[in-house]
């Protein structure tokens with residue numbers, strides 16, 4: 001497939017004009033997420049201080065917020081950034097890491113949801129819990145299947161007017177109207193910490209390319225991860241080598257290969 005919004009077309013545009021992506025992510029993810037964005041062709045900036053997060057969000061192409069290693073000061077920076085992104089009409093991608101684990105996280109996510117995320121990405125346990133269901137998640141790790149989170153994703157999409165991405169063995173994306181499943185990737189991916197957090201940042205990069213088409217941007221980011229993940233798995237010996245093979249695969253992935261190998265099906 002090669003059309004105006006195919007994953008390959010969007011990847012080509014991203015490389016031609018690297019978007020500045022404002023990432024407020026966690027301490028675990030900061031390095032790998034920045035490297036993932038660079039390998040894909042985007043320009044990451046990890047900026048979380050409350051004194052500057054709002055100002056920075058207004059100049060970036062998109063904002064991504066991840067609550068993985070949250071504190072009160074970080075939350076204030078997140079809120080300032082989300083408000084500024086909203087005012088500037090910039091896409092805002094939310095990653096509600098383990099929001100079900102503590103009252104502090106739940107309250108933080110409630111506040112961030114009020115600020116109107118464009119896209120929400122989580123693993124199955126996070127998305128089930130966000131819709132009010134009983135999830136089996138343990139800390140930051142999912143113990144539910146993506147298929148079990150599909151109804152929750154559709155519900156959340158309609159409730160928040162957002163695109164919802166659920167990741168796992170087969171990813172699911174919906175805007176409440178359309179839906180798609182993306183196959184590929186590797187069972188080694190959840191063995192490397194913060195690849196999901198990095199994917200959230202990459203959704204931000206693609207959203208900056210197509211601010212008016214968050215569903216297509218999200219599908220493109222997930223397809224990019226799936227194809228690069230398969231390429232990396234064919235070379236890696238385990239999680240350690242997978243993590244650097246994955247960066248190499250992302251950097252080597254071209255638009256035509258992405259469109260040829262992406263397995264995106266309407267759902």
Ligand SMILES: Nc1ncnc2c1ncn2[C@@H]1O[C@H](COP(=O)(O)OP(=O)(O)OP(=O)(O)O)[C@@H](O)[C@H]1O
Pocket residue numbers: 097122123124140141142167168169170171184185186187188189190192193194195196197198199222225226229
């Ligand atoms: N079993 C699997 N097989 C293939 N790909 C997978 C599998 N599990 C996860 N992935 C892929 O790994 C990437 C990260 O998704 P995952 O659901 O593991 O995120 P996460 O749980 O939020 O991770 P983290 O919190 O460590 O950042 C996605 O591209 C997803 O498709």
Ligand SMILES: Cc1ncsc1CCO
Pocket residue numbers: 026028029068069097140193194197
């Ligand atoms: C391990 C871990 N702990 C908090 S955030 C994070 C990265 C994966 O979500």
Ligand SMILES: [Mg+2]
Pocket residue numbers: 097122123140196197
């Ligand atoms: Mg996660």
